[in-house]
Amino acid sequence: MRLLRSRWTVPATVLVWLVTRAALMAVYAQVVPGLDAGEVFADVDLYRRWSGQLRDGRVPGTDPMWQYPPGAAALFVAVGWVAESTRTGYTTVFVMFALGADLVVLLALIRLSRGGNRIGGALCWALAVPLLSLLTYARYDVFVTAPAVLALAATVRRPALAGAMLAVGALAKVWPAILLITARPLRGLRPMSIGFVTAAAVLGAVLTVSYADAWSGFSDNQADRGLQVESVAATPLVLARVADPAIVVEYRYGAMEFSHPVATSVAAVLPGSTLAGLGLLGWWWLFRGRRIDWTPTVGFDLALLAVGVAVVTSRVLSPQYLLWLLGLAAVCLTRRDTTQRAPALLIVVATVLTSAYFPWFYPDVIGTPGWPGAVLLAARNAVLVAATVIGLRRLLVGHRVVPQVRTATVGHRQPVGGTVGLGRTRTSG
Template identity: 30%
Template sequence: MTRPRPNDAGPVAPSRDDPLVGAASQWVGGPIGRRAVLRRRWWSPIRIALAVTAAVLALGFLADQPCRADGWADRDTAMWTAACYSDVPFLYRERGFADGLFAYWDTQLEYPVLTGALMQGSAYVAQALQDVFGPAGAIAGSVWFFDVTAVLMALSAAVVVIATARTVPRRPWDGLLVAASPVLLLSANVNWDLFAVMLCSLAIVAWTRDRPVAAGLLIGLGAAAKLYPALLLGPMLLLALRSPDRRGELGSVAAATSAAVVAWTAVNLPVAVWAPSGWRAFFEFNRDRGADFGSTWFAVDILEPGLLPERIDSFVVGSAVVLLVAICGLALLAPSPPRLVQLTFLAVAAFLLVNKVWSPQYALWLLPLAVLARPRVRDLAIWQAAEVVYFVVVWRYLATLYDPADPMVSDRTYALAILLRIAGVLWIAAMVVRDMMRPELDPVRPVTVTVRRPAPARARHRRRGAAPA
């Protein structure tokens, strides 16, 4: 028996699909009936998700007001305890944007080129607004810079929500799981990560719609903003190896990879040629750094001092190779070919687990992938509860470092918060692996499952858009 295509069925009602949502729906009359007729209304699932996105981001912006009121004037204890820290205003003042310097040419910038271009453009807009509305000064300019960045991140978040809702056409309500996320509320304006998350999400939609070149271009642009979107290419290759039409799928992967290389090169080459030292700063910064905040290695160094050498590159590479082999094995040995987002989630989670730094906002990288890979409120709540705990603890730990006379969080407590965060990610990863090995439990797949049965020749050239993401 062949698996029915996801878009052959009607839209999935969350109250009938998710056990936790179904139980909660008893407070409002119970799950939607099996014979209910869902008429089209203006308040579609995507529009509801966008409204929730706007509300969540507005709450996040309000939560930043204790710091915004004084323009993030200093990294003092009050900023950490209020949990309203953001890299944005500090980098405006500390990387020369406030002084009219040009990124990479005039100043070192430890960010990929496309993110640097976004920062430079935002600085120009902020300075124009400051010239018109005032007041003068670098502090006031950094507030304008933060506000412009917050608008851009809000637009990026809206696109992420739409892309998530449209990746699997019969599951438009999945976008709401991104929109209502505590991770989005807390982390949207800490840095520029949502821009790369948007490009990665659009790349996934393009791939599922059988547009490999568009997907590749978006992956290349995403990698030029944050490197992690390049991890999409590995799962694409693994799935091509499992496809009945292996030659055709490998051709699509080759097209996507070529497009990604072209896009990444087109963005990076001008800066690499005209400002080589500035362009290399990002790579040298990440090469030379040691175990940094949030990373698995930082927790190990606290709990077992002296266990790790000063240079941990060999540990990072070795761990990455082990996890890569494990993911490849899962992809090739699973009873049915996994979904793209399942493998991509595992790849990005593995990258974060072995990376030298794991900043609070990196949870945004996993958010749409986790929702698409395992759209279950219980599992997402377990993971994000761990992220919220870590978000609170990390700022209080930094407050302790800046004011040791008034300790709030000890080194050991901070290390345990990192381990809790790791456990939350591993929980989702374990659920995803279980769904891969037992496809009948995957909430995104229809109930009937095909196990290693070759498709008829005429069915091998189906559009990829008909396949689950």
């Protein structure tokens, strides 16, 4: 019976993916032709406009909404080229590309599940992603989640390839570089770092040559960003604004940000908080990671927590960022010995809350203040903080330090007649 269940888990998971994605594509077919999908697909229209400029060999660095490394340019141009070659709308081609990236993540998770014995991760991805509805296919982030998940899948046997995949993701949206922390310290870091540096150097050189001012605008526009209304740190201002509508929200750098002295001060502190949080995880990895029984599961758990720390301490927390966390949570769930089951469940809950407030109650947050949207957003952020805190605790408790046993040999003679002789081996722990 157990063998039979195992045999059918993978087909059942694939069927769930096919049914849910077919339903989403049916919604897309109904929504987009009538195109009041402007709120959801506004970013894709922006990618389309950028692609024309990118094909001329120049990144739109002067546009404050351009905040990507040059790897993003390759995708936007590829979508434009296929759309033009097939005489298909840019939005439709982008959705098809995103659907393909979604499928890549599913297949990587099934591969990690080893024939269905631990299919929970793939099933989590198949069921949880539709909770974001069409947002998954109307934003860029699934294209970054895919190489990150592929990299984690490759860490088990091919760390150099894992590093190369992380470089691909980092050239698109930086955060996959954090996942270098998933390597076994310090021995496993070398092959992964070689793959990362080699791929980043080669691809980075190609992109630099292909686009004039390839890195223009990326770091400057990111550094100038303020406190987005959806970020965790902005939650008190979101709630305060319901009582005091005079608190101003402005559209800047492609997002709604608070224009308030408190927001300015908080935004200035948050990058340091992110570095401090990641630094503490790095300390754990370097000094404690070498003393535990390191397995791929430890690296997977650490990956989810590292990105979780980066998300909850960020100045920006757009709805599509949940895809990053869902992908990494699903990777953790491919392992029976993961410490991150409760955080993974909380991330799914946060996804449900995200889909509830965006786009339905989003005007309560950015327009005329209202309690439904403010409460939903505050609850979502509280759940994400809880997932991170619980995950950190579970990591420390679940992967305990293994006592080190030192062996020393004193002398060369063997014990005689049951007495303790000079040749006895002495152990201490």
